[in-house]
């Protein structure tokens with residue numbers, strides 16, 4: 167791959183910069199003021215009394231707002247969350263809840279370092295929030311109900327205001343209940359000021375699973391535990407298929423019966439078409455914003471040069487296919503050197519429903535439909551693995567951790583197959599994981615369930631292997647993944663499985679520090 171930029175010129179993330187220093191100073195100034203009592207109370211114990219929680223939210227919000235305001239005039243956006251009619255293919259309409267009536271929600275695109283101010287108007291019949299998935303912003307802007315803010319009541323609005331950095335491919339979504347699976351989700355791109363690779367076009371590829379009816383928790387759907395057990399048996403017995411060498415279960419009892427898989431809101435009968443020209447380099451930003459589908463992605467006739475994971479630049483690596491857990495993002499560059507009309511496909515690793523499709527069409531091509539079938543990379547070829555990812559901005563080897571957590575990703579087994587938890591505790595009835603500012607924290611996850619889990623940490627990038635990510639797939643069948651992060655962004659940060667039904671069942675914890 168050609169490289170336009172010397173990657174070493176980019177500043178490292180997380181930056182231990184003047185800004186962090188100021189942030190720490192601002193906190194000190196605040197705690198000397200009239201709110202000092204409230205803040206130190208919040209610091210020492212989990213005070214869940216509504217009045218003190220509201221005061222903590224207000225103090226943190228005020229501080230975050232002052233930081234945003236210091237960055238100058240904002241890019242101003244409004245998102246109205248409201249009941250709306252969606253269309254996933256010709257004539258296939260359904261009633262759901264959307265942002266600004268669109269699915270996916272309208273793309274937000276800003277430049278690295280710009281101030282982004284989003285007014286959320288809630289026209290839904292229930293409370294909502296917006297979470298800015300992957301962006302390490304101030305805690306008060308993180309959009310987690312009852313953890314970073316009071317949920318926004320029907321008819322009310324809330325202002326999110328923060329500096330958009332670092333550059334990368336992100337997403338925004340509701341963090342209340344199962345609202346994400348109704349369609350309250352959209353892409354967010356923070357453009358680099360100086361990308362580490364050159365490209366001519368930039369397309370966002372949003373992958374989703376489509377539920378035409380209202381989502382219900384798995385526990386309400388389960389007819390009997392034993393039926394769910396039988397569904398899981400093939401996977402537990404070591405059946406096919408596999409991703410990146412890992413066995414995958416054939417079923418997840420928590421997964422609803424999705425009607426279709428979608429690219430950019432369109433079902434395979436009405437695939438979106440992306441134009442390109444011979445000789446171009448096309449950047450594709452893949453975002454898995456599905457609620458319960460892990461995708462394997464491949465493009466017929468072309469290799470994928472992976473340049474970023476979860477928005478963070480990596481040393482380019484060429485593969486035939488990628489696997490994306492819920493909440494993961496990958497940017498790739500495709501060399502347009504094979505004129506024609508080609509299928510881009512994204513298949514569920516559980517095998518159903520049918521793969522989502524898009525079409526890449528070279529200018530000057532006569533055909534309007536792809537000639538061949540599904541890309542070979544869906545079933546064969548080289549699949550990207552975690553070990554292939556090397557962050558460009560990695561500083562040395564991981565330091566010895568100051569604190570370690572050994573967490574079991576657990577499952578209720580045959581007695582309660584719809585109960586997903588961490589160390590047997592189900593959020594919100596779960597203890598917080600207390601750490602201290604500045605610490606190097608190591609988190610090991612041991613998967614004692616037959617299902618893979620995309621584990622996501624709010625507010626931080628973590629180091630896993632030699633990559634920096636915010637979401638990582640922990641394979642089923644005793645899979646184990648360890649990551650390290652530095653506690654440089656104080657607050658209460660949710661850490662959870664990004665399978666929405668596992669999260670809803672309680673597979674979450676809060677990392678807490680001041």
Ligand code: C2O
Nearest residue numbers: 297299493622660
């Ligand atoms: Cu997209 Cu709590 O996450």
Ligand code: CU
Nearest residue numbers: 619663665668
């Ligand atoms: Cu999970």
